[in-house]
Amino acid sequence: xxxxxxxxxxxxxxxxxxxxxxxxxxxxxxxxxxxxxxxxxxxxxxxxxxxxxxxxxxxxxxxxxxxxxxxxxxxxxxxxxxxxxxxxxxxxxxxxxxxxxxxxxxxxxxxxxxxxxxxxxxxxxxxxxxxxxxxxxxxxxxxxxxxxxxxxxxxxxxxxxxxxxxxxxxxxxxxxxxxxxxxxxxxxxxxxxxxxxxxxxxxxxxxxxxxxxxxxxxxxxxxxxxxxxxxxxxxxxxxxxxxxxxxxxxxxxxxxxxxxxxxxxxxxxxxxxxxxxxxxxxxxxxxxxxxxxxxxxxxxxxxxxxxxxxxxxxxxxxxxxxxxxxxxxxxxxxxxxxxxxxxxxxxxxxxxxxxxxxxxx
Amino acid sequence: xxxxxxxxxxxxxxxxxxxxxxxxxxxxxxxxxxxxxxxxxxxxxxxxxxxxxxxxxxxxxxxxxxxxxxxxxxxxxxxxxxxxxxxxxxxxxxxxxxxxxxxxxxxxxxxxxxxxxxxxxxxxxxxxxxxxxxxxxxxxxxxxxxxxxxxxxxxxxxxxxxxxxxxxxxxxxxxxxxxxxxxxxxxxxxxxxxxxxxxxxxxxxxxxxxxxxxxxxxxxxxxxxxxxxxxxxxxxxxxxxxxxxxxxxxxxxxxxxxxxxxxxxxxxxxxxxxxxxxxxxxxxxxxxxxxxxxxxxxxxxxxxxxxxxxxxxxxxxxxxxxxxxxxxxxxxxxxxxxxxxxxxxxxxxxxxxxxxxxxxxxxxxxxxxxxxxxxxxxxxxxxxxxxxxxxxxxxxxxx
Numbered sequence: 001x002x003x004x005x006x007x008x009x010x011x012x013x014x015x016x017x018x019x020x021x022x023x024x025x026x027x028x029x030x031x032x033x034x035x036x037x038x039x040x041x042x043x044x045x046x047x048x049x050x051x052x053x054x055x056x057x058x059x060x061x062x063x064x065x066x067x068x069x070x071x072x073x074x075x076x077x078x079x080x081x082x083x084x085x086x087x088x089x090x091x092x093x094x095x096x097x098x099x100x101x102x103x104x105x106x107x108x109x110x111x112x113x114x115x116x117x118x119x120x121x122x123x124x125x126x127x128x129x130x131x132x133x134x135x136x137x138x139x140x141x142x143x144x145x146x147x148x149x150x151x152x153x154x155x156x157x158x159x160x161x162x163x164x165x166x167x168x169x170x171x172x173x174x175x176x177x178x179x180x181x182x183x184x185x186x187x188x189x190x191x192x193x194x195x196x197x198x199x200x201x202x203x204x205x206x207x208x209x210x211x212x213x214x215x216x217x218x219x220x221x222x223x224x225x226x227x228x229x230x231x232x233x234x235x236x237x238x239x240x241x242x243x244x245x246x247x248x249x250x251x252x253x254x255x256x257x258x259x260x261x262x263x264x265x266x267x268x269x270x271x272x273x274x275x276x277x278x279x280x281x282x283x284x285x286x287x288x289x290x291x292x293x294x295x296x297x298x299x300x301x302x303x304x305x306x307x308x309x310x311x312x313x314x315x316x317x318x319x320x321x322x323x324x325x326x327x328x329x330x331x332x333x334x335x336x337x338x339x340x341x342x343x344x345x346x347x348x349x350x351x352x353x354x355x356x357x358x359x360x361x
Numbered sequence: 362x363x364x365x366x367x368x369x370x371x372x373x374x375x376x377x378x379x380x381x382x383x384x385x386x387x388x389x390x391x392x393x394x395x396x397x398x399x400x401x402x403x404x405x406x407x408x409x410x411x412x413x414x415x416x417x418x419x420x421x422x423x424x425x426x427x428x429x430x431x432x433x434x435x436x437x438x439x440x441x442x443x444x445x446x447x448x449x450x451x452x453x454x455x456x457x458x459x460x461x462x463x464x465x466x467x468x469x470x471x472x473x474x475x476x477x478x479x480x481x482x483x484x485x486x487x488x489x490x491x492x493x494x495x496x497x498x499x500x501x502x503x504x505x506x507x508x509x510x511x512x513x514x515x516x517x518x519x520x521x522x523x524x525x526x527x528x529x530x531x532x533x534x535x536x537x538x539x540x541x542x543x544x545x546x547x548x549x550x551x552x553x554x555x556x557x558x559x560x561x562x563x564x565x566x567x568x569x570x571x572x573x574x575x576x577x578x579x580x581x582x583x584x585x586x587x588x589x590x591x592x593x594x595x596x597x598x599x600x601x602x603x604x605x606x607x608x609x610x611x612x613x614x615x616x617x618x619x620x621x622x623x624x625x626x627x628x629x630x631x632x633x634x635x636x637x638x639x640x641x642x643x644x645x646x647x648x649x650x651x652x653x654x655x656x657x658x659x660x661x662x663x664x665x666x667x668x669x670x671x672x673x674x675x676x677x678x679x680x681x682x683x684x685x686x687x688x689x690x691x692x693x694x695x696x697x698x699x700x701x702x703x704x705x706x707x708x709x710x711x712x713x714x715x716x717x718x719x720x721x722x723x724x725x726x727x728x729x730x731x732x733x734x735x736x737x738x739x740x741x742x743x744x745x746x747x748x749x750x751x752x753x754x755x756x757x758x759x760x
Contacts, residue, residue: 137368165367165392171393179392182390182391186390
């Protein structure tokens, strides 16, 4: 008779481990992002509000603060274009065995590239889940970012990290790529989002190899690739032999800040601000106030969607905190925004008459 | 070491060996099996080289609770199960059940009482050369016998059931080991032969050779083995087998009602049923020779050894020509614990143990009488101990 097995004891190593973090570049973080849908809290009437106890009011305020801090991103023209183009390409690439077409989203910082890219992934994943409601293990979208000073192995590890595959340090890049491709095929990946593409430095050898690695992934994985990065065209990604091949396969969608040149641009911007305003849940806010201030908002933000989002969300949170429950120009002036937008404001904003400022005060 | 959940953590199969499950997970995700094994195991606390599964890590890897995993994987149960209840060797199960488990071959550690997959009506045991499970849709008696087997288990417990079923298999092996087919068409020999022809078709030699498996011969005798096991496991009939001459005849009458007995072909070579009644019926049930050792390093079944393959070929050839199945049944390791019992002389070759298992000669009877006397003297107040049994055994004309 064989020797009985030793009794098991709880693992001392795992007890002291930190809880796992779930950034967007992991399947857990990505799933959380896809499933997260901010629900606007209902606005209470004056009578209901006064009937609440102090603790309930605080809870209600906290709920609204959280909602405004997490205000859903509106459907900008860039987002619409990226989603429409990419969904078409995914359809076209479905039966392609090689030379699949892709999308590159290029533009300055703060123009909403990452937002557009993630919204594309979210829209695609929700559509796929609707089509396959029972297939819970399906992962149609992979979202990775190019790490700084990327090498081929680092890039492959980013893909592996998204899936949650871990390797011993001795694993070589071929092992990692094989595992990633086997897993991606098994879970039916059909859209790969690669962000921060400007971290690929083609002037260095490792950067060029990482670029080749990315192309190798695009060949191995039966998926549509969508890239986003700052000013991709000017960084030489389309130069040389490699660049020509990339240029021949990718559609470039520019992500530019909003313009305020023509009447049509005015209307687009006004509609954007109006949509954001309609999402606010403030007790004393009169609809249309923010739309009236759209010109001021444009000069504050320089037409950058990221700055606009920060400005309005910040103003809404401040309005709840100071209990004014309305967004005014003075409140908007209190919200700090990024340095680039401040510089833009200095250059483009019209000088305000001193009398108006006094009147507002 | 932080373990993250795999993208497609497929569920484990019932009674699956942990190494097999981890191997399937690794195959599905293109990972190296050894690397994944190292991730979810740690070295045993005694300092040995074996690695034991850390349930928390496997739970993190699969996103399933430890409770759910332990329900399917016996190695994860805490406290550990009684490993003697399981076969000592992992094996493949029903191929139709396995088809819903992706990632490669499913290796299971089945309990002793699992011979038939009741859902798909397939024969899954005892382990033999790696052949797919046999379809039993044409022989419903075998499927029904599995249900009766489970009833014995619930009434008598696993140890008595294990001993009874194996002992019954050995009886069937002895009955089927006759040199010539009996002339009586109602003899159970013909029933078994008909079942064997359904399981191992003999249309031509190559078909018979490919379809042959000793495990299927166990399937052919399984219904009658369960008939006998009901008697062997029952304390009443054990007492009858071990009682006075009249009681012994009652027992043997019951045996002959269930299977064709006495087997009259060359009785001078011995009678295994009489041997059991004399020597074994009053002893405790025989335990399995080997028990499973958890934390195995490999989840795959070992490849067929050349000697084993050669033995299988010889058995297949012999069976295709002679249609005699008693010898392979008795020589199969599955019935070894009851052919070569703990209290029997230790023979170097299987032939010796088989010869001893059907002895009823005078020398053997004298030896048993001495043993009974010795035991009676040791426990005089034990009511279960045999008393005054030498007379009926020594005079019995059982053979």
